Amino acid sequence: MKKECEIVQDLIFGYCDGTLNPASKDLVEKHLVKCEECKKIYEEIKKDKQIEDDDKIEIDYLKRVNKKLKRKKIMIVISSVLIILLVILHIFAFICYYHDHTTIEIFMNKDISEEGIENIKNQIKTQSEDIEITYVSAEEQLEKMKQRFKDNQDLLAGYNAENNIFTPSFIIKTKTIQDMEKVEKSLEDVEGIKLISSTSSNLYESLIMNIFTILYNSH
Numbered sequence: 550m551k552k553e554c555e556i557v558q559d560l561i562f563g564y565c566d567g568t569l570n571p572a573s574k575d576l577v578e579k580h581l582v583k584c585e586e587c588k589k590i591y592e593e594i595k596k597d598k599q600i601e602d603d604d605k606i607e608i609d610y611l612k613r614v615n616k617k618l619k620r621k622k623i624m625i626v627i628s629s630v631l632i633i634l635l636v637i638l639h640i641f642a643f644i645c646y647y648h649d650h651t652t653i654e655i656f657m658n659k660d661i662s663e664e665g666i667e668n669i670k671n672q673i674k675t676q677s678e679d680i681e682i683t684y685v686s687a688e689e690q691l692e693k694m695k696q697r698f699k700d701n702q703d704l705l706a707g708y709n710a711e712n713n714i715f716t717p718s719f720i721i722k723t724k725t726i727q728d729m730e731k732v733e734k735s736l737e738d739v740e741g742i743k744l745i746s747s748t749s750s751n752l753y754e755s756l757i758m759n760i761f762t763i764l765y766n767s768h
C-alpha cells in the first residue's frame with residue numbers, strides 16, 4: 550500500500566492538470582477511492598489550484614479593464630486636442646473675416662485733383678464717426694511697394710516719381726462690418742475712383758487667404 554501511495558502522490562499533479570495517460574489516470578482514480586490519506590492530499594492540491602485559477606482570471610480581467618481605460622483616456626486626449634485646434638482655427642477665422650471686412654483700400658485715378666481727393670474723403674467721413682482714413686500718395690505707394698518687394702529689387706527698379714505706375718489711395722478702417730458696407734455703398738457712384746479693394750469672401754475664404762498671405766510674407 551505504501552508503495553502505491555508514493556506512485557499516486559507523484560502522479561497527483563498530472564492528474565489535476567489532466568495530463569495523465571488513461572492507464573495512470575485509472576490507477577489514481579482507483580487508489581483515491583480507497584485511500585483517505587492520498588484523497589486528502591488530492592483535495593488540498595485541487596483547492597490550491599482553484600485559487601490559483603481564480604487569481605489568474607481576476608488578473609486577466611483587471612488587465613482587460615486597464616487596457617480599456619487606457620484606450621478611453623487616449624481617445625479623450627485626442628478628441629480634446631482636436632476640439633481645441635478647431636476652436637483656435639475658428640477664432641483665427643473670425644479675426645481674419647472681421648479684419649477683411651473692416652479694412653479696404655480705395656485706389657483713385659492718377660489724374661485726380663486735390664479737390665477730388667478731398668471730396669472722396671468727406672464722402673467717407675460722413676458715413677460714420679468711427680472711421681479711420683489714411684491717405685497714401687502715389688509716391689508713398691511706390692515706396693511701400695518697393696519696400697515690400699525689396700527681395701525682388703528688379704521688379705520696381707525702373708520706376709520713380711515721373712513714371713509712377715501707382716495711384717493715390719485711401720486705406721479705410723471701420724469698427725464694424727456694417728460701417729464698411731455703408732462706406733462701400735456711398736462710394737459706388739463717386740467720380741475719380743479707379744478701384745475699391747473690398748473682400749466679398751466668407752469666413753473660410755478669409756481664413757485661407759490670410760494663411761496664404763502669412764505664408765507668402767514669411768517666405
Ligand SMILES: [Zn+2]
Binds near residue numbers: 555580584586587
Ligand atoms: Zn494512498
